[in-house]
Amino acid sequence: MVLIGPPGAGKSTVGRLLAERWGLDLVDTDAEVESATGRTISDIFVEDGEPAFRALEVEAVRAAVRRPGVLALGGGAPMQEPVQELIADLPVVLLEVGIADASPRIGFDRSRPLLSVNPRAQWSRLMEQRRPTYARLADVVVDTSGRSADDVATAVAAALEDGAP
Numbered sequence: 001m002v003l004i005g006p007p008g009a010g011k012s013t014v015g016r017l018l019a020e021r022w023g024l025d026l027v028d029t030d031a032e033v034e035s036a037t038g039r040t041i042s043d044i045f046v047e048d049g050e051p052a053f054r055a056l057e058v059e060a061v062r063a064a065v066r067r068p069g070v071l072a073l074g075g076g077a078p079m080q081e082p083v084q085e086l087i088a089d090l091p092v093v094l095l096e097v098g099i100a101d102a103s104p105r106i107g108f109d110r111s112r113p114l115l116s117v118n119p120r121a122q123w124s125r126l127m128e129q130r131r132p133t134y135a136r137l138a139d140v141v142v143d144t145s146g147r148s149a150d151d152v153a154t155a156v157a158a159a160l161e162d163g164a165p
Ligand SMILES: Nc1ncnc2c1ncn2[C@@H]1O[C@H](COP(=O)(O)OP(=O)(O)O)[C@@H](O)[C@H]1O
Pocket: 005, 006, 007, 008, 009, 010, 011, 012, 013, 014, 105, 106, 144, 147, 148, 149, 150, 152
């Protein structure tokens, strides 16, 4: 199964919790890109630009969908058509969050380069653009506002009828 949603929705955290519950591997595309290149997401954005990061992200998804497990995508990954094609046959769960909950979770440090300047406005603008695509791709939507990551994992599992993917 695949987790999508805005930065701060908890995709990486809830993905790890679900993988533990189900005894499956977790692939977090950001972590894969960092370990494949030996560089941080932030350095890749600054030194090579966003298109270079997006190409690496597609390759991480391509490798991940070959094996069973939980796949946590970066927030921008589902906007790429090749990613949409690669995840088309997998159950897709959208983790929803508003700016009020996302903001303290993210803390808006430099680890998310798209949000390093005027982060709250950037987050809101990006999510306005992305929301229709997220909604179109999602089989299940789980609201994370005011819920712990554990509760979110439970809600995702219940929404998928406790069946591991
Ligand atoms: N439901 C939640 N409630 C509170 N904090 C959360 C929740 N989910 C994740 N977090 C925290 O928010 C931060 C961002 O979570 P992360 O999993 O990296 O989100 P994403 O991968 O969607 O950007 C982390 O510090 C994480 O511990």
